[in-house]
Amino acid sequence: MIINIIIAVIVAIIGLFVGLFLGNSKFIGSLKNKKELLEKDIEYAKKEAKEIKEKANEEAKSLRKKEIVEAREEIHKMRKEFDKEIKQQKDEAKALEDRLIRREENLDRKEENLDRTKEKIEKEKIEIENMKKEAQNKLNEIANLTEEEARQIIMNEVKEKYEVDIAQKFKEIKENYEEDAKKYSKWVITTAIQRYASDVTSEITTSTVVLPADDMKGRIIGREGRNIRTFEKLTGTDLIIDDTPEIVVLSCFNPLRREIAKRTLEQLVADGRIHPARIEEMYDKTKTEVEEYIKDAGKEAIMRVGIKQPHPEIVKLLGRLKFRTSYGQDVLEHSIEVAQFAGLMASELGLNVELAKRAALFHDLGKAIDHEVEGSHALVGGQIAKRYNERLEVINGMQYHHNEVDPMTPEAVLVGAADALSAARPGARRETLENYVRRIEQLEDIAKSFRYVDKAYAIQAGRELRIIVQPDKIDDAIAEKLSQDISIQIEEKMQYPGVIKVTVIREKRSVSYAS
The missing domain is CATH 1.20.5 (Single alpha-helices involved in coiled-coils or other helix-helix interfaces)
Structure with missing residues (x-):
């Protein structure tokens, strides 16, 4: 609108x-x-x-x-x-x-x-x-016994009453569950030993140096013995000069010092100039050469075993084992042999060959450290490997070989077995007469401490213990258990290289006469 x-x-x-x-x-x-x-x-x-x-x-x-x-x-x-x-x-x-x-x-x-x-x-x-x-x-008032005496009586009665049953059960378990394991373990160990057959050498504590002529002995001694005193003071060895023609002997328990002294003396003899200043010069030169030789020995050992290159300090310590001995056995050669054994057994069992070889080669690394460092060589070696970033499994294998720690891997157990194999090979190790006699006596004493043992003899250089028991007091089942109990006692109370075989002999003779 x-x-x-x-x-x-x-x-x-x-x-x-x-x-x-x-x-x-x-x-x-x-x-x-x-x-x-x-x-x-x-x-x-x-x-x-x-x-x-x-x-x-x-x-x-x-x-x-x-x-x-x-x-x-x-x-x-x-x-x-x-x-x-x-x-x-x-x-x-x-x-x-x-x-x-x-x-x-x-x-x-x-x-x-x-x-x-x-x-x-x-x-x-x-x-x-x-x-x-x-x-x-x-x-106690009624029995006129203390609690401990009553307990001991009951334990003895139970032991006597059920000893046969326990021994029989032990025998059944041993036969049922250990037979296959023993066969397979023997096969693995035998195969490894057959595949690795190395020469066994034993180190001694003396070295000889051949002289070109006997008149060189007088020059080595020097005027009023100053040359020989300087030489022994520098090298830490004893220089033995006797009537043996054209030979002098170097004596020292430290193989590294003995090797340096031997090389120094050989160079002095070859040079012909022997006086305190020249001895010091040759000693310093030889010491440097031996240090290079140690590094080369470590590298060669790693190459022979066939493992990955470790830290340079580990290589150097490994080379020093060339101049360490255990019961006269060259520790570096022993370590290489243990590594080869462990690697072969690991390959047979389908385990980690590299891990087994590495732990086995380094297992005695603690022996390269001087006595100033406290602790067992197995634990010290593990600490060294840890410092240079080795794997935990390798460290465990190194420390386990003397049962000081629990094994984390099957390879660690192989290292311990390989170490025992290498040490137990005939001629691999030797010991002094005094230690040998003491070990034999201790073996026989341990066996005789058990009931019903009549006689005990340590044979084969203490590698076998034969025990003769009272046949009327022990049956076959108890004899089987007795050998196991004695073996456990030996493991707990003694230290020895290799393996000791315990044999229990039960012989029953029945005699009658016809007239």
Whole structure:
């Protein structure tokens, strides 16, 4: 409606301008009429617009009131639901609190009951101990024996009564569960020994140097013995010059010192100039040469065994084993032999050959350290390997070979077995007469300390112990167990190279005469 009015006004204005422009009075009169009509229309339109506006305001107010009412209803509804939910949560919390209170009360009651029970048990325990002491005292009075004496009597009776059964059971277990293991282990060890057949050499504590002529002995001694004194002081060895033609002897328990002294003396003899200053010069030169020789020996050992290159310090320590001996056995050659044995047995068993060889080659590394470092050579060697970042499995194999730690891997057990094999080979090691006699006597004494042992003989240089028992007191089953018990005693009380075989002999002779 408003738009129509506006259009009409615009048309009227245009017509007015046109009328004025044309100067038509008639048109002007007509225009006045139209103006009046237009004014009426405008008045009507304003009135109608006012009514529309009022109507729109009323509708807007009505809509606003309606929205407010609906919003209030929605808020009331939400508040009601919220209050309901809060009430439900409060009810649940109260129920949980009630349960906790009841549980706490129950725990308090149980704790009180437990305390009463503990008190009752303690009282009963004290009463039982008192009763036990009274009974023990009465028993001691009746038997006239102490508790320890009575226990010993019972143990002896039980041992005598069930000794045959225990021995028989032991024999059955041993036969049933160890036969296959023994066969397989013997096969593995035999195969390894056959595949690695090395020469066995034994070191001695003296070295000889051949002289070009006997008059060289006087030059070695020097005026008033100054040359020989300087030589012995520098090298730490004893130089023995006797009537043996064209030979002098170097004596020292340290093979490294003896080797340096021998090379120094050979160079002095070859040079011909022998005096204190020249001896010192040759000694320093030879010492440097021997250090290089030690490194080369370590590298050669690693190459012979065929393992990955270790830390240079380990190589150097390994080379020093060339000049260490154990019961006269060259420790470096022994270590190489142990590594080869362990590697061969590991390959037969399908184990880690590299790990077995590495641990076996390094197992005596602690012997390369001087006596200033305390501890067994197995543990010291493991500490050295740990310092130079060797694997934990290698360190364990090194430290296990004297049973000072528990084995972590089967390869560690192989290292111990290979070490025993190398040490036990005929001629591999030797010992002094005094130690030998003492070991033989100790073996026989251990065997004779057991009941029913009649005689005991250590034979084969102490590598076998033969025991003759009383045949009427022991049967075959007990004889089997006796050999095992004696073996355990030897392992616990003695230190020895290799393996000792224990043989129990039970012989029953029946004699009669016909007349």
